[in-house]
Amino acid sequence: MSERLDVKKTYKLLVNGAFPRSESGRSYPVMSAGGDFLANVAQGSRKDLRDAVVAARSAQSKWWAASAYNRGQVLYRWAEMAESRGAELAEHVRVAEGLAAKDARASVARAIDRLVWYAGWTDKVAQVLGGANPVAGPFFNFSLPAPSGVVAVVADQDSSLEGFVECVAAPICVGNAVVAIASERRPTPAITLAEMTVTSDLPAGVLNVVSGVTSELAPHLVVHEDVDGVDLTGAGAAGDDLARRAAASIKRVYRPRDDENPLRRLRSFVETSTVWHTIGQ
Amino acid sequence: MSIAPLRPIEIRDRGVLVPALIAVPGFRDEGELRRFVGALSGVDAVGVEGRVAKLATRSLKKSTKATAIDLAISMVDLTTLEGADTPGRVSSLCAKAMRPDPADATVTSVAAVCVYPDLVALARSSLGDSPVAVASVATAFPSGRASLEVKLLDVRDAVSAGADEIDMVIDRGAFLAGHWGRVFDEIVAVKAACGAAHLKVILETGELVTYDNVKRASWIAMLAGADFIKTSTGKVGVNATLPVALVMLEAARDFAETTGRVVGVKVAGGIRTTKDALRYLVVVNETAGDAWLDPACFRFGASSLLNDLLMQRRKQRTGAYVRPDEYSGD
Numbered sequence: 173m174s175e176r177l178d179v180k181k182t183y184k185l186l187v188n189g190a191f192p193r194s195e196s197g198r199s200y201p202v203m204s205a206g207g208d209f210l211a212n213v214a215q216g217s218r219k220d221l222r223d224a225v226v227a228a229r230s231a232q233s234k235w236w237a238a239s240a241y242n243r244g245q246v247l248y249r250w251a252e253m254a255e256s257r258g259a260e261l262a263e264h265v266r267v268a269e270g271l272a273a274k275d276a277r278a279s280v281a282r283a284i285d286r287l288v289w290y291a292g293w294t295d296k297v298a299q300v301l302g303g304a305n306p307v308a309g310p311f312f313n314f315s316l317p318a319p320s321g322v323v324a325v326v327a328d329q330d331s332s333l334e335g336f337v338e339c340v341a342a343p344i345c346v347g348n349a350v351v352a353i354a355s356e357r358r359p360t361p362a363i364t365l366a367e368m369t370v371t372s373d374l375p376a377g378v379l380n381v382v383s384g385v386t387s388e389l390a391p392h393l394v395v396h397e398d399v400d401g402v403d404l405t406g407a408g409a410a411g412d413d414l415a416r417r418a419a420a421s422i423k424r425v426y427r428p429r430d431d432e433n434p435l436r437r438l439r440s441f442v443e444t445s446t447v448w449h450t451i452g453q
Numbered sequence: 454m455s456i457a458p459l460r461p462i463e464i465r466d467r468g469v470l471v472p473a474l475i476a477v478p479g480f481r482d483e484g485e486l487r488r489f490v491g492a493l494s495g496v497d498a499v500g501v502e503g504r505v506a507k508l509a510t511r512s513l514k515k516s517t518k519a520t521a522i523d524l525a526i527s528m529v530d531l532t533t534l535e536g537a538d539t540p541g542r543v544s545s546l547c548a549k550a551m552r553p554d555p556a557d558a559t560v561t562s563v564a565a566v567c568v569y570p571d572l573v574a575l576a577r578s579s580l581g582d583s584p585v586a587v588a589s590v591a592t593a594f595p596s597g598r599a600s601l602e603v604k605l606l607d608v609r610d611a612v613s614a615g616a617d618e619i620d621m622v623i624d625r626g627a628f629l630a631g632h633w634g635r636v637f638d639e640i641v642a643v644k645a646a647c648g649a650a651h652l653k654v655i656l657e658t659g660e661l662v663t664y665d666n667v668k669r670a671s672w673i674a675m676l677a678g679a680d681f682i683k684t685s686t687g688k689v690g691v692n693a694t695l696p697v698a699l700v701m702l703e704a705a706r707d708f709a710e711t712t713g714r715v716v717g718v719k720v721a722g723g724i725r726t727t728k729d730a731l732r733y734l735v736v737v738n739e740t741a742g743d744a745w746l747d748p749a750c751f752r753f754g755a756s757s758l759l760n761d762l763l764m765q766r767r768k769q770r771t772g773a774y775v776r777p778d779e780y781s782g783d
Contacts, residue, residue, distance in 0.1 A: 222774055229777075395773040421773065 183213040183359065185220055185383065186366045188227035189376025194384070195219045202359060205270025213359050216382035218392035224351040224380035225398055228322045231377025232349035236319055238375075240295035246373045247291035247345065253368040254284045261333060261361060268332045268358040283334045283365075290341040293438060297346050300435075301442055312449045319347035320424055320441040321400035324393040326386060326414070329406040332358035333365060339405050340379060342437035351380045351399070353390060355406060359383040386410075394418040401426065401441045480676075483634030490633060490672050496664035496700055505695040508739055509732045515769070518731065522766045523561060524746060525730045526553060529762070530588055530719065530754045532567040534595075534687065543572045547579035549781060554763050563759065564748040565618060569594070570611035577615035588618035588653070592643060595657075595686035597622035601639060608646040619643070620653045620683060620754075623670060625660045633673055640677035653681035653719055656701075659691030664700050671704035675716045683719035687754065692722025695736055702740040715744065721754025727765040730758060 182199065184191040193199075198215035235243070254261060258280050266276035301317040323343040328335025332355050340350050354362040366381040382389065387410060394402050394414045401424035404411045415425045426440040480486040513521060531550045533542060547566055554560040565586035568576050573589045580587060589611035593599035599607075608619055621643050627635045644652050654674035658667050674682050682701055684693040698720050705716045718741070720733055730753060737745050745751050764775040 225774065392774075397773055397776040397779070421776075 181211060183211055183363045183383065185214050185216055185224075186363070186369075186379065186381040187220065187224045187377075188231070188380065189370055191367070192220075195223070198384075200384070202357065204267045206267075210267060211360060213363070213383045216353075216384035216389060218389070220382050220384075221351065221353075221389060221393050221396070224382055225322060225324075225393075225396055227377035228349035228351050228380055229398055231375050232319070232321055232347075234375050235344075235349060235378045236347040240298065243345070243347070244291045244294035247287060247294065247341065250369055250372040250374060251284050251287035251291060253372050254280075254287065254365060257364075257368065258284065261364060264361040264364055265333050268361055269330070279331075279334055283337045286334065286337050287341055290345040290438075293345050297438065297442070301439060302444070305446075307448075310451045312451060314447045314449075315444050316447060317346065317442045318445050319343075320443055321348060322398060323348045323350050323401045323403065323441045324396070324399045325350055325352040325403040326390050326393075326406040327352050327354055327362060329355045329357065329386070329408065333361040335405065336362040336365065338437065339403050343401070343403070343441045344374075344378060346438060346442050348401070348441050349378045349380075351382065351393065353386055353393065353406070354381050354383045356384070356386045390414055391417060394423070395420065397421045399423060403437075403440070480634075480637070483632075483637075486634055486637055486673070486676075489676075490669050493668060493672060496668050498664050498696075501664060501696045501699055505699050505732075505736060508735050509695060511735050513731060513735075519766070519769050521731050521734050522727060522762055522769065525727070525734060525753065526759065526762050526766070527561045527564060528748045528752050529563040529759050530565045530567045530721075530752050531563050531759060532687070532721070532754050532756050534567070534569060534590060538569065538572060540572070540575055543568055543575050544579045545781070547576055547585070549759070550585045551580065551583045553759055554766075554780075557767070560763065560766065564752055567618075567620065567754060570607060570614065570616070573611050573614035573616045586617040587615060588620055589614075589616040590620045590622075590655075590686075591616075592621040592639075594620070594622055594655075595688035597624050598626075601642060604639070605642060605646045608643055612646070612648055612650050616650055618651045618653060618681075619647050620655055622655045622657060622686060623674065625657050628661070628666070628670055628673075633669070636670070637673050637677045640674055640679060644678040651680040652678065653683045653717075654679040655683045655686055655721075657686055657689065658684045658693075658697045658701075659689045664696065667697055667700045668704050671701050672708065675705070675708045675714075679716060681717040681719050681752070683721055683752075683754065685720075685722040685754075687722035693720035693724060695732060698733055699736050699740055702737060702745065705745070706741040715750060717750040717752065718745065719752035719754055724753055724755050725757050725761060727758075727761050730762065 184193055194214045194216045196217040199212045200215045202210045202213045204210045262276045262280045265279050266273055297317055302315045305313040307313040325339045327339045340352050343350050369379050394417045402418050403426040404414055405428050407414050411427055418425050424441055531546055533546055550563045550566045562585050565588040566576050567588040570589045570591055573587055576587045591607040591611045592604035623636050640654055656670045661667050671682050684697055701718050705718050709715050737751050760780040763780055767775050
């Protein structure tokens with residue numbers, strides 16, 4: 173009886189509901205917080221980002237066309253999936269961030285609670301960010317929040333799961349589709365969580381995750397003209413430069429602040445459309 | 454039979470090669486045609502598919518790609534063949550054909566617009582004196598199921614309305630039933646009805662089943678006087694494919710070597726991306742040679758392809774990927 177061979181997982185991209193390798197054929201080794209080899213992870217390229225944006229663009233209209241209630245159910249199911257695989261996620265977070273097991277479990281619990289929180293927001297955004305406006309005439313006038321479209325996310329580099337959830341769930345909650353660049357050094361918790369969207373009824377392409385070298389990928393994503401907004405949470409010192417580049421194609425840019433208001437993310441990738449309707453007709 | 458090879462003749466009219474009058478073998482009866490076409494060597498299907506698979510992986514350098522994109526734009530037959538075509542749609546298509554990218558005057562115009570016969574006059578007047586040709590499908594497109602009289606009337610109608618190019622369909626039923634002579638005679642009759650207009654013969658390769666049939670139909674069309682052989686109508690499940698294009702290009706190359714007459718090839722249907730188009734151009738270059746890398750000898754029948762070419766062209770220049778809705782849908 174021979175000894176069983178290890179089955180090593182190579183982490184791949186999530187693009188349009190599938191798990192391709194990078195078109196470039198590259199991968200890179202990811203280390204644990206302690207410096208041990210953890211896994212090989214696909215090293216995405218600008219062409220992977222291009223494919224992801226195409227997928228996100230075509231998925232976004234379908235996602236936004238779903239009822240707000242349904243979007244909430246789907247996000248909640250994603251949280252359910254994460255809950256049932258919580259131990260696995262906690263192990264990923266523990267190894268990636270070098271936390272104690274208890275702290276890693278707590279971090280996963282907060283991340284899942286955050287997903288549930290956003291799931292609850294899907295059908296409340298309209299009430300909070302929209303409204304009925306008083307106008308001088310026999311008309312109803314409504315302000316309705318609508319998603320920006322395709323949002324590029326440079327995910328948090330340090331907080332591998334909680335930070336990732338925060339960056340991607342907020343834009344998805346309000347109806348955007350997301351192309352996220354996972355944390356460069358700690359991608360495995362995010363990739364594992366993203367894999368669960370495929371069993372959560374999240375339409376293919378609503379969340380796309382590309383792993384790789386952030387400084388290589390982010391510049392291509394922020395200048396992509398078919399991206400409507402960028403979240404530069406994980407951009408670090410390159411944030412100023414990336415924000416300037418994003419301005420060339422007039423994108424919404426989100427950058428974290430120290431005095432963070434939890435609703436600012438939710439509001440960041442929302443447009444407002446105004447609708448008039450006659451009264452009494 | 455042996456025919457002394459002649460040199461391809463380069464006479465152009467509105468950017469299209471004029472067929473030189475040369476000695477194609479004359480056939481006294483269907484039997485002679487059958488013997489000639491039947492004697493053509495068979496196509497090695499595995500070899501053809503392997504060859505295109507290999508060519509499709511070839512990478513192009515950036516400057517080559519930029520040149521190829523411009524060439525591909527100049528080869529587009531911008532097509533609308535819908536029952537729902539309106540005059541407005543056709544005139545906006547014509548505007549786009551003349552100036553594909555409104556924001557960039559350096560983009561060349563496309564080769565032609567391709568419409569149904571009743572919209573030819575409108576397209577002709579919309580295009581004015583621009584170099585863009587008007588192509589019209591005819592002969593009971595897309596099925597070709599009508600009597601020869603009706604088909605010829607269809608052709609004359611389009612030509613008199615101002616069509617520079619006629620895209621006819623062959624009678625696939627007759628071809629598959631083995632009545633090659635009928636297919637040949639029909640093309641000869643349509644060619645005569647075309648007058649000065651150039652004739653593209655649609656083989657509808659998706660319905661011809663085998664590469665051998667594609668090769669035979671290509672030869673029959675070329676022998677009967679086609680100026681172009683074209684893959685598909687775009688109206689059946691299987692449209693242009695790289696292997697079929699390769700078979701047709703080889704046939705055109707061999708025909709030119711045999712008779713000295715250059716026949717163009719048009720691929721149509723299902724070609725939507727720049728990557729697809731560049732793969733076809735690689736196959737053209739590697740099969741027929743660079744003499745065919747010219748709008749006079751190679752065309753893309755397409756509609757959405759043009760937008761992708763324009764987007765890739767701009768991407769090459771600015772470095773940023775482009776928003777698809779910057780370009781008009783039709």
